[in-house]
Amino acid sequence: MSKLVIVGTVAFDAIETPFGKTDKILGGAATYIGLAASHFNIDAAAVSIVGGDFPQKYLDLLSDKNIDVSGIEIVTDGxxxxxxxxxxxxxNSRDTLVTELNTLEDFNPVVPENYKDAEVVMLGNLHPLVQASVLDQMTTKPKLVVLDTMNFWMDIALQDLKNVIKRIDVITINDEEARQLTGEYSLVVAAQKIHEMGPKYVVIKKGEHGALLFHNEQMFYAPALPLAEVFDPTGAGDTFAGGFAGYIAKTGDTSFENMKNAVIYGSTLASFCVEKFGTERMENLSNQEVHKRLLQFKQLTQFEIELT
Amino acid sequence: MSKLVIVGTVAFDAIETPFGKTDKILGGAATYIGLAASHFNIDAAAVSIVGGDFPQKYLDLLSDKNIDVSGIEIVTDGxxxxxxxxxxxxxNSRDTLVTELNTLEDFNPVVPENYKDAEVVMLGNLHPLVQASVLDQMTTKPKLVVLDTMNFWMDIALQDLKNVIKRIDVITINDEEARQLTGEYSLVVAAQKIHEMGPKYVVIKKGEHGALLFHNEQMFYAPALPLAEVFDPTGAGDTFAGGFAGYIAKTGDTSFENMKNAVIYGSTLASFCVEKFGTERMENLSNQEVHKRLLQFKQLTQFEIELT
Incomplete structure (x- = not known):
């Protein structure tokens, strides 16, 4: 079993969907990644920052899921x-109504001492310089570094993003962002170009259309589970990434064949995330439920053509 | 081995894509369905209509692929x-520049005598009354009737379409059309509503995002093969349907598990269709190439999670 470092936001979200709206609720990339990774019984630590307004009960919630929160800095007057x-x-699309960076503006991530030798590092969506500074703190080279990012950083910090992308093994990115990053419409060609930027593995998230994993000439396609109702897509991409990284940390196997399984675990966990507002579904998700849905994914995708 | 009746257009197409444009070339739903079905060594007959301007060499092309063309009426002065x-x-989207119905305007399909007991009937995209008249001519109830249609018939002949849909086993329809037919955005809910209209099996084609097969609570998802370059999507949906129906006719097995295989065959053949203009790729497609791509589909979708 490996240790997993998670860096990302821990935040308040207020979400409006056609089904309703929420007050300020628990959100943030590191939160969703942590909740997903908690299903693998690994040693995981979240590195983030919050203000004095952040309820202790939310930190306890993560601790109860065995996420080490000692790396979450609390700025009491922030x-x-x-x-x-x-x-x-x-x-499939959304408008951002409010973004208040607050304490995030001066975030200098500090990796807990006993996690500086972690085998797996999950860099959640953040400024690429913050992501890079986490890598700088690792005392041993991680076995696998996974990075998630978004178009926002391509718009305002492209060179920083390219610099950190050079240093990672797996990028998770959505289809439109892959196209923006490479200028290529075909996702196959886009993935090739991203390989050339550094990452040996490219995961392209296509929302309701699933996710693609590329490794040179190899490809794997995991569908999203077709759902009668998507209640709130917030956090689905982070949950996917957390399931992916958590499974790799648990198994310690970075082969392409095992990454297929990691993608399936990520898709499975993400399919729960969208069933309720915010983190609600992920907070109360049993291993039995995950197991049952993995079987559904098998039925959804596996076939038995005799190829002679 | 079963007999397969194919009804649909045999046509001239002129196609423009970002890669170039064609003169009038061979096209039509029955043509693509027939070329796909020819890979299964079954007895298949095309039922269609053409004018005196239709080159004998195109009919010979179909005959050479073992498609019985005696049911293709030739109107010499049409x-x-x-x-x-x-x-x-x-x-993913296209504009229709020209539609000249010509002989199709008075098309009364005639099923060849020795195909009136065919086990599988593939009703290609045509006016629903024409599709129904083919079913009326069958002397024994087919084991499986597959129907393809499009939004055009929902706009101008919805009741006729609903009447023929009641009589079929499998509908193949794209995602936007499924939404139009049912008024439901969720494809899971749309499929349920289509089940209630008659078809026990619903195939929803999502273009580059693959295809979904529904049968009550059961679901199967076949991805489209991610391609570096899509040259011309014309006929991909018909090729998919032809591969589906041809595989069922060959195996004579209408179980859900076998329909999964039929969907994979359809997706595999469609992945070739888009590689060149019009029917060009399908005219020169070897069984070895199909076999090799089926293996690619396996690698693309199959995984080995231990579920204990």
């Missing part, structure tokens, strides 16, 4: 990062 | 159905 967004009727 | 379209840069 405010926690806040994001508010509204989803359109198709649930 | 003209062949002609369609012209232009694809947008994303290749």
């Amino acid at each position: 405010k926690t990062f806040f994001w508010s967004g509204k989803y359109h009727n198709d649930m | 003209k062949t159905f002609f369609w012209s379209g232009k694809y947008h840069n994303d290749m």
